[in-house]
Amino acid sequence: MKFQKRSACMLGLLLIFACMAGYAVPARATAGEYSSMLRIPAPDRPGDADVVDEAPLRQAADGLRSPSPSSLVLGLLVACLVCVGCLGWNTVLQLRLRRWQRTEADLSGRLALKQALVDGIPYPVSIRTLDGRLLACNRNYLESLRMTREQARGTLLTDSDWVEGSKARLMHQQCLAVARGGTASFTDMAVRIGGQLLEIHHWVTPYRDRQGRVLGLMNGWIDITERERLARQLREAMRQADEANRAKSVFLATMSHEIRTPMNAVIGILELVLQRLAPEQRERASLEVAYEAAGSLQLLIGDILDVAKIESGHLTLTPERVRLRHVVESVRRMFEGLARQKGLRLVVELDDAPGRDVLIDPLRFKQVLSNLVSNAIKFTERGQVTIRLQERSLDEGRAIVRVDVEDSGIGIAPADQARLFQPFIQVAKGRTVQGGTGLGLAICRKLVDLMGGDVEMHSEPGKGTRVSLDLLLRQCGPKMPESGQDPLAASMEPSRRLHILIADDYPPNRVLLRQQLEFLGHRVAEAEDGQVALELWADERFEVLISDCNMPRLNGYQLARRIRIQERCERRAPILILGYTADAEPDEVQRCRDAGMDDCLFKPLGLETLRNYLATSFGRDAAQPRGLYDAAALSSLGGGRPERLRELLETLLGSNRQDLQRLAILLREGDRTRLAEHAHRIKGAARMIGARTLLEACEALEDACRRSGDGECLQAPGERLRLALEALQEELQEQLAGAAV
Known part of the structure; x- marks a missing residue:
């Protein structure tokens, strides 16, 4: 206007x-x-001036x-x-x-938007010069430091009394470092701002012009107090959960051992009584019911332990070379009697093409298949149960394996099929629920998942059920021909009556084991702990020692080590030492072997298992002597010539001495790779001379080197190998002295 x-x-x-x-x-x-x-x-004269x-x-x-x-x-x-x-x-x-007014309004709007954006940031932000003086900031920064915009402009972080002095200096130094280096900096720190202790994430970044020159700094901090509090709570909760999980594992392991120990006595005594009773005696039916109930309780304990191990991630698979059709046939034989009792036919359908060996954990595969067959028989009243095995070879030595378990039973409704694979879930059969824990299918699914396979269920009410397993397995190459005799099909009676020493601190277990062994025709001596067993072994000659692993005074592992040391010192023939424990863990077998035992037996131990094991062990030993090496094999290497035999013995002694020295060095260094290579090299020589004890010690050390863990886990198998080498050294020296004479 x-x-x-x-x-x-x-x-x-x-x-x-x-x-x-x-x-x-x-x-x-x-x-x-x-x-x-x-x-x-101009006037010429005075009077003319007035005349114009x-x-x-x-x-x-x-x-x-x-x-x-x-x-x-x-x-x-x-x-x-x-x-x-x-x-x-x-x-x-x-x-x-008008153009200027529009431009001014646009610029004012943009500036207002930028300021609103900066003020809307929920944590303090400021822009500073290269020497750390404030140029601009957002509202949150002013509120945090209790300052106005005019008061804050041009100030350093150290100028405010609202921030703790030492931390303000640290933040200012961080700004100067970024100005010098041109690299962003991020730091977590605890700082007191306005009397309140906060945990902040302080950050400083440079801002640059188009040429990349640093013009100034941007800094701020984020209050992470609540996040850190939640993180501490999470860590504490995880620690408590880990402790609870460890406590649960310890509890389950302890309860498993404590329950299995008396259950071993119950099942074993019932089995002995049933063996001695005539089929027509009146009490036999009641005892059979009690025996079956005890077996069911034992299976229940095993299922609960399997679920606990799977959930904690402690269940590991042990793949072995297996012919799957043999496993399927063994499951058929196991359930054939039960199916016959219910009037059912149990049919196995195999591929026409001969199957090849595959790598799989046979125990867990058999557990899955047995559970599926057991369920099929349980829920089928008439008709048949079919086990179908199909194998299809792929390239690169792999095979797709499909196993179907199909029944003609009551079937399962679609709504119940998914629920059945959850723990403790059962489907009612009519108005009643079948016995069991409801854990079987849940365990099956998790075991199949561990194997890298899939399990599916197809069922219609009234038309039966089909459960399918699909596995991708690695095939094995051709196997060398064997003797053809199945160890479990060996003679059911040992070649002679054995003198057996048993050591167990639980009296019912000693009574049971003594009666079982006497029933099988052996002579038995008892010891209530490891120390008594060691004294009995020193005074008498025994062929077998069966020792509980956990005993007072001297446990089974210590007993085995003492015996192996004295055998070497006294040059006694090695005794067959068998561990006897309720801790049914795969690692327990290796632990027993590392201690010098030959194998491990698990409670409860049935008559058939005990008879087969002793028959197999001593049947094997008849063909392969239990000495430290095979003298016949060594003699054949010498060509039957005494001078060649002496030369070979001297070479073996020198090599054995060097192996002992190198083993001691590698054990001190803890080099797993070189230890495994050294054990593998010794194993080749041990196989040539038939040194079975040395061979097993080498394999144990190789296995320990492949497993994860600290250096302590190598000491026991390393000591076992050292003892085997020293024992072989002494026996070779005796052989050399005899050859010299």
């Missing part, structure tokens, strides 16, 4: 000036006329008062041109003004 008024005033003045210009000069006057009219002669010729003056005044028409037109034309020019200029100025 002011601009418009100013323009109007200027326009009016221009018009007035233009009109006055029209009266200023007559149109017909020339330059000379104007000069003559205005010329005033007024005619020219009047003529000029008349010309001014009466302008000519042409001068008026010219003045008006000039005035119009000036007016039009002013109006045009005013319009241009108005357009520029």
